[in-house]
Amino acid sequence: ACAQFKSYIDWLLTVPLLMIEFYLILSAVTKVPSGVFWRLLGGTVVMLSFGYAGEVGLMNAKVAFFPSMAAWFFIIWEIFKGEASRINAGLANIHVQKAYKYMLILVTVGWAIYPSLRAS
Numbered sequence: 001a002c003a004q005f006k007s008y009i010d011w012l013l014t015v016p017l018l019m020i021e022f023y024l025i026l027s028a029v030t031k032v033p034s035g036v037f038w039r040l041l042g043g044t045v046v047m048l049s050f051g052y053a054g055e056v057g058l059m060n061a062k063v064a065f066f067p068s069m070a071a072w073f074f075i076i077w078e079i080f081k082g083e084a085s086r087i088n089a090g091l092a093n094i095h096v097q098k099a100y101k102y103m104l105i106l107v108t109v110g111w112a113i114y115p116s117l118r119a120s
Contacts, residue, residue: 011048012048020037029093029096032087036087040084043074046068046071047071
């Protein structure tokens with residue numbers, strides 16, 4: 001349980017910061033509604049909370065898996081098709097669009113392969 005706790009302490013810092021980066025990158029060049037920030041942050045909190053609860057036995061792991069994955073899919077939807085994505089698509093700044101694209105890849109691929117790494 002101690003190892004899981006240490007992992008989640010790290011994730012409680014790094015995962016929300018990564019989501020906030022989407023907001024900050026867009027905010028550097030245009031006005032972004034605060035709802036984008038709160039949806040991304042809220043999605044990460046829900047994802048991590050249920051993941052932690054399932055991993056340490058506060059909830060049945062199979063039951064906790066579903067809301068955690070739903071939050072992950074919500075985050076993926078927001079950054080690919082939601083308001084954050086639409087704002088990025090409307091920007092003329094190619095550097096911001098490129099940074100946004102690299103973050104999309106990191107979140108999608110990095111977070112998708114993580115469960116297989118934990119299982120081994």
